[in-house]
Amino acid sequence: MNKLPYGLIGRGRVASHMAHYLQLEKQSCVQWHRGETSTPEDALTEADIILLAISDDAMEGFLERHPFHQEKITVHFSGSRTIDGVTGLHPLMTFGPELYDLETYRSIPFVEEEGGIGFHEVFPALQNPSQAIRTELKPLYHALCVLGGNFSTLLWSKVFGDFEGRLGLSRELLLPYLKQVSLNTAASGREALTGSLARGDRETVRRDLQALAGDPYETVFRAFTQVFDHREATP
Ligand SMILES: NC(=O)c1ccc[n+]([C@@H]2O[C@H](COP(=O)([O-])OP(=O)(O)OC[C@H]3O[C@@H](n4cnc5c(N)ncnc54)[C@H](OP(=O)(O)O)[C@@H]3O)[C@@H](O)[C@H]2O)c1
Known part of the structure; x- marks a missing residue:
């Protein structure tokens, strides 16, 4: 004590x-x-x-x-x-x-x-x-924490909500996916990325964006595709 x-x-x-x-x-x-x-x-x-x-x-x-x-x-x-x-x-x-x-x-x-x-x-x-x-790095440190933590919470709460509310699928269905995304990302970082962006399936990406038309997360989706394209173009 x-x-x-x-x-x-x-x-x-x-x-x-x-x-x-x-x-x-x-x-x-x-x-x-x-x-x-x-x-x-x-x-x-x-x-x-x-x-x-x-x-x-x-x-x-x-x-x-x-x-x-x-x-x-x-x-x-x-x-x-x-x-x-x-x-x-x-x-x-x-x-x-x-x-x-x-x-x-x-x-x-x-x-x-x-x-x-x-x-x-x-x-x-x-x-x-x-x-x-170093104290001058704290704003960047914090922005990175927000990107990794708070923004992924926003993304996942959107997915949980729409699975239940719009697709009629239970939130439990998502749990193994969420767990493995976390484990793979922790283990391999960028190498953990799969899906249409990583494969270069542009038509599927276009359909994804179309499905989100008018949804506030359409902008988020588009921004992520731009970040991905930028990163791919940068060695
Ligand atoms: N939440 C996290 O996950 C997390 C993680 C790491 C660091 N932090 C840091 O921890 C600190 C607290 O964050 P939090 O998430 O605990 O915030 P929070 O849950 O929103 O609570 C904020 C607290 O601040 C009090 N408050 C606000 N204005 C005040 C004032 N003028 N005088 C006295 N008290 C006042 C509120 O009082 P009332 O209840 O009376 O409104 C409340 O108790 C912040 O510096 C934050 O950056 C948070």
């Missing part, structure tokens, strides 16, 4: 998962969110490490309004933002509505800011893997 509690700010996805992870690891933590009647200054007075788990756009304003954090080590979890005097530790993970088990939390890598306070200095009792990147 850590001597002083972590002071965790927020009640969203990351705050809820971090609170649960710290509890599973028997780390003392006091949580505060803006729905409380107390002030963060009063609620978190005992904490010497503040974990700021609020929206990216709200962080700087919050820190300005609550300068008490300057006497403490303060951490934020944004993969994109850099804030002077505040340590960025980005959990390279998606945090869903359900809490995870301890093994899953322990496997989450944290990406640190080069030259900043490291993950294991902030969380000496936790064993998560960590690596640092």
